[in-house]
């Protein structure tokens with residue numbers, strides 16, 4: 373089936389009462405009929421629910437839909453995108469071991485990887501798609517390769533198949549943060565990634581009404597259990613060892629669970645993800661091209677423009693569009709602020725992927741905790757404004773942008 377049909381129907385299990393949409397199990401605890409049954413569930417010998425920190429039916433329904441959409445084996449929904457990244461990484465990497473990551477990352481992920489240094493996990497940053505540098509960064513301690521499909525906010529596009537090939541040649545899995553592209557544009561697992569992360573707070577939810585994240589595992593990466601020592605006690609789960617480990621250790625024990633209400637809202641968002649993404653990609657494409665043509669003193673960065681260094685990879689990898697985010701370089705921080713303050717329609721907020729157009733000055737906000745070097749590697753400059761394009765009528769956006777630019 374095609375994506376819009378899948379978004380509505382894939383992985384949906386009809387509720388016992390025939391409800392046409394997943395009910396909200398707003399419950400912390402689930403009773404069992406006998407002590408024996410409770411014991412079985414705790415021993416993983418029977419399916420069932422006990423406690424929402426471990427599992428909840430509304431959350432399971434969300435996980436199953438994401439798993440189907442991504443073409444994976446299993447998913448774990450988390451309290452935030454950051455919790456999903458932390459779990460994905462800590463399920464594999466232990467103290468004394470290393471991650472190789474594209475330097476073009478979301479600021480929060482850079483902050484997390486810096487936090488992990490304190491626990492003995494080192495991240496080696498490499499320029500995205502710089503194959504020689506990536507190859508050179510591997511050593512016997514490397515346990516994961518990490519990248520974003522479309523870097524936020526650099527908007528560089530990772531050649532996922534090539535990166536996965538290199539990672540696999542070193543018997544290391546590729547973790548791909550697909551938040552900005554979404555499954556509408558790109559199925560990471562189908563193109564070689566082993567674990568896909570979505571901050572579902574963004575496009576999946578779509579209306580900025582809940583923070584959440586989800587990780588999905590392909591089930592096809594063969595972990596060497598000597599190298600990935602943490603998985604060895606989950607050997608009996610076969611291809612599910614990685615997910616079983618998270619569910620029975622760090623995910624459960626860190627309390628990173630998703631609230632049932634938020635899982636419900638995300639499923640509501642999923643139904644229209646395709647429609648929204650289609651419109652957001654069209655609007656972003658139109659807006660980027662129009663600014664690029666009409667305002668020579670503003671540099672537009674958008675993978676859909678031929679001038680983007682990543683246009684060719686984007687063209688090859690994505691068939692439905694180039695994403696809903698563009699960035700503008702306005703010449704100075706002062707001009708960037710003046711432009712943002714003059715806009716009437718967009719909100720000045722720190723997230724992306726809303727139905728409404730959103731703008732932010734990354735250097736003074738989401739990349740505030742990064743060093744100058746980290747910022748430039750992540751495509752953040754003093755004069756840069758990130759625009760997450762919404763589903764408004766593009767003529768209105770153009771008119772608003774035109775009047776704001778005129779005030780410069």
Ligand SMILES: *Cc1c(COP(=O)(O)O)cnc(C)c1O
Nearest residue numbers: 452453454478524551571573584
């Ligand atoms: C927002 C975002 C995250 C973090 O997600 P939260 O839900 O805010 O924790 C991770 N990666 C990318 C690319 C993001 O845009």
